[in-house]
Amino acid sequence: MKKNKVINLFGNNKDIKNAAVKYSALLEKFMSPFAKEFVNFEYQEDIFEFAINAWNFGNMSSILDNDEFEEIISNAKDDAINYDLLRKMIAYKSLNFEEFSNFIIDFDIKTTNKKLSITVVTENEETYMTNVLLQSSETELTEDEFDENYINRSAISIKPLQPFIDWHNAIYTDATIDTTDLNDINIYLINSTSYADIEAHLKKKFDKYFMLELEGWHTNKTEWPQRRNYKMFKKWFEVTISTAVFDLEKSPVSKSEF
Known part of the structure; x- marks a missing residue:
């Protein structure tokens, strides 16, 4: 979109x-x-x-x-x-x-x-x-319930599946990939309440995730699949949800633009 x-x-x-x-x-x-x-x-x-x-x-x-x-x-x-x-x-x-x-x-x-x-x-x-x-x-968190490094986010990990690989390889015929090249997957932090109805969240946000994944491998948007929908998203990606995120490092978390 x-x-x-x-x-x-x-x-x-x-x-x-x-x-x-x-x-x-x-x-x-x-x-x-x-x-x-x-x-x-x-x-x-x-x-x-x-x-x-x-x-x-x-x-x-x-x-x-x-x-x-x-x-x-x-x-x-x-x-x-x-x-x-x-x-x-x-x-x-x-x-x-x-x-x-x-x-x-x-x-x-x-x-x-x-x-x-x-x-x-x-x-x-x-x-x-x-x-x-x-x-x-x-x-409201207490020290007895959570470590002080608890982060009030859930995490979605998105792993490209075979249709994504096929799309990539059709473009990069001289630099094809397979499932072994997709072990380093992207993780997205979301509001910690969104996991309660993750299906509704994904139906609303799927194209944003879709575009981020496509852009990570190929920046020419004219060669992206153009008729993207939620059914297609589910075929192209495996989604895993984590409901608790902890930061065990002492240095503060930073946010920056790509």
């Missing part, structure tokens, strides 16, 4: 009334003024996740007092590239969509006849905040 298709969602800026409103339409309207600022996002899912986080933060800013909210939002400063955009979108949500107080908890992107559409799942303010508090109390 290409990022430029996201811009096609932003054509309808008509006023949306509160009665029986579709939050998917609200989300598109909310994202519209910022379409040109999403150029640094490579994947559609990342754009929508970012916008949904901004929407939910905007809701929280109306509920919490300023000190509480600033303490929460300060955690987002680690992503310095997008922090300013996040703050702008939060302010825009509070100013222009204050009456729409539902939180967006999930979304699904579909492409039909080359047209992109998104559906969302929402929760009202009371339900969402109750669930947040319950989740926080359930996941």
Whole structure:
């Protein structure tokens, strides 16, 4: 899925009334003024996740007092590239969509006849905040339960299978590979709650993983398989999930761009 298709969602800026409103339409309207600022996002899912986080933060800013909210939002400063955009979108949500107080908890992107559409799942303010508090109390770690180097992530390992090998060898006829060349596989860290329904997670994210795996072996996107779907993903890759990740090293973990 290409990022430029996201811009096609932003054509309808008509006023949306509160009665029986579709939050998917609200989300598109909310994202519209910022379409040109999403150029640094490579994947559609990342754009929508970012916008949904901004929407939910905007809701929280109306509920919490300023000190509480600033303490929460300060955690987002680690992503310095997008922090300013996040703050702008939060302010825009509070100013222009204050009456729409539902939180967006999930979304699904579909492409039909080359047209992109998104559906969302929402929760009202009371339900969402109750669930947040319950989740926080359930996941609070103590020294008796976990080592201090426990990382609040799950891990997905993705191993290419024979169809992937066949695709690669059709391109690199003079440098073919086999299963023995695929022992060094990629591992992706995900939100520690996503493993609860890994099938739903993969159905939403499969093309992002697909593209990352393809790019690791061949950067010419015109020679990638073009009609990728979830059924094809399952045939091309073996996926293994690890629900607990520990860092046993003393040096801190660092993140960097490829």
